Amino acid sequence: MAERKIRVLVAKPGLDGHDRGAKVVARALRDAGMEVIYTGLRQTPEMIVEAALQEDVDVIGLSILSGAHMALVPRILELMKAHDLNDVKVVLGGIIPDEDVPVLKQMGVSGIFGPGSDTQEIIEHIRKVVSLE
Amino acid sequence: MSDVATLPPIVTAIRESRRALARLLTRIENHAAASELAALYPFGGKAHLIGVTGAPGTGKSSLVNWMAKAYRAEGKTVSILAVDPTSPFSGGAVLGDRIRMRDLHGDSGVFIRSMATRGNLGGIARTTKDMIRALDAAGFDIVLIETVGAGQSEVEIASAAQTVIVVEAPGLGDDVQAIKAGILEIADILVVNKADNPGVESTLRALRAALDLGHRVERVMHHGKLMDVPAVPVIGEDSAWQTPILQTIATNGTGVSELLTKIAEHRAYLQESGVQRLRERASISAEIEERLRDLLLARLIERVGAAHVQATIERVLRREIDPNSAAQALLADSG
Incomplete structure (x- = not known):
């Protein structure tokens, strides 16, 4: 029987067009044996949450470099709650100022990885927070 | 099917809730939905x-x-x-x-x-x-x-x-x-x-x-x-x-x-x-055959024991017997 795989949605909400980081992370997660659903650029919070629901992912990975994270992330978390996706973890990457980190974690973001983060760190974090029963 | 009350719960659930459907698909993918698949097949x-x-x-x-x-x-x-x-x-x-x-x-x-x-x-x-x-x-x-x-x-x-x-x-x-x-x-x-x-x-x-x-x-x-x-x-x-x-x-x-x-x-x-019927028949019989093969293999391995299978593989590797004789011997041991 096939073992259970960790499924991760990697999405880029907002309007910046820099998807290199998201692609590097997607590739790293693939190499760690995870199934990555890559949705591409300019996703709205509604698109991200609907895709996460249909794909039944364990983790939503967001990459935001536009500075709009304090608007986008709360909206996504709110929609997740509305769709009862309470067990789905949210991991955030991109340009996130230090002062925003505790606020975002308080809101429910499980991990935040800025520039220079080691992909191994991200993989370990995801493996730790996703409990595969 | 016209009578909603007769639908199995899983069918009602996946028709009403996208979340329920998504979760069922995950269980199917992980080979953990045999009873649900059995319940929904007629529908x-x-x-x-x-x-x-x-x-x-x-x-x-x-x-x-x-x-x-x-x-x-x-x-x-x-x-x-x-x-x-x-x-x-x-x-x-x-x-x-x-x-x-x-x-x-x-x-x-x-x-x-x-x-x-x-x-x-x-x-x-x-x-x-x-x-x-x-x-x-x-x-x-x-x-x-x-x-x-x-x-x-x-x-x-x-x-x-x-x-x-x-x-x-x-x-x-x-x-x-x-x-x-x-x-x-x-x-x-x-x-x-x-x-x-x-x-x-x-x-x-x-x-x-x-x-x-x-x-x-x-x-x-x-x-x-x-x-x-x-x-x-x-x-x-x-x-x-x-x-x-x-x-x-x-x-x-x-x-x-x-x-x-x-x-x-x-x-x-x-x-x-009538080609649809023909194709369906061919496809279903092939699928049942494949599933039977998997089940029979699993049962055989269970009966003779995985260790015995491993030991037989070793004998083939040492060229003591050939692969066909090995399979025949395992089948004989299972009966």
Whole structure:
């Protein structure tokens, strides 16, 4: 029987067009044996949450470099709650100022990885927070 | 089926809740939904199952996106199962088909699910058929199945779908590619996508020639060659359906309405000619055979013990016995 795989949605909400980081992370997660659903650029919070629901992912990975994270992330978390996706973890990457980190974690973001983060760190974090029963 | 009260809970759940459907699909993928699959099976059989296959980069996802939009315009509900390959090294996968399907967002009549092949080599995953059964029972009018980028031997879609569309694009190969055995033979409809690209005329010519050649050599039926496809031994299928070659441009939707018309014609042909029944019978008997083989193997290993199997493998490696005698001995030990 096939073992259970960790499924991760990697999405880029907002309007910046820099998807290199998201692609590097997607590739790293693939190499760690995870199934990555890559949705591409300019996703709205509604698109991200609907895709996460249909794909039944364990983790939503967001990459935001536009500075709009304090608007986008709360909206996504709110929609997740509305769709009862309470067990789905949210991991955030991109340009996130230090002062925003505790606020975002308080809101429910499980991990935040800025520039220079080691992909191994991200993989370990995801493996730790996703409990595969 | 008309009486809602008689529906099993799982069928009601997946018809009412997209979340319930999504979670069931996960359990199916993880081989943990046998009883639910048993409960929902009687409530399927209504959707039109359409397979879309072809080489990587021919535009399958974009075409599926346009097909889904066109079906929605007809008022039909659509689910999409998009299959991408699992890495043979890490077991992971990047599933990127949704990128081309962003137009479908926000429409509650569309449900898209990505899945990885998880080691299966036939162009779809081992659980794809069961996933299709769940989407069918969930009440979608159309189930579109997009295979991995397929080439010459990824033909399992022929036993999972009713109508198979093979997507080609200009510049991918010469006329010898076109007459090699493989996915061209499973095509119910051939689509030359990117029809605005240079070289489209020679691609069309090569495909037409390949199909004509097929008719002449086979004399009676081009589908007759399906007998080579392990899962679909089609017997007695007649030649009334001539595989059409259509042209599309999936970046702007050109040719998609003609494609939908042909798909509807093919469905009518399948039903009126009785070919659908024949194909279903062949496909189901092959599937039961395969499942039986798995079950019997598991039971045999349980009876003789995994250690004994390992020991026998070692003996073969030491060239004490040959593989065939080893299998015979294990079978004898199990009885």
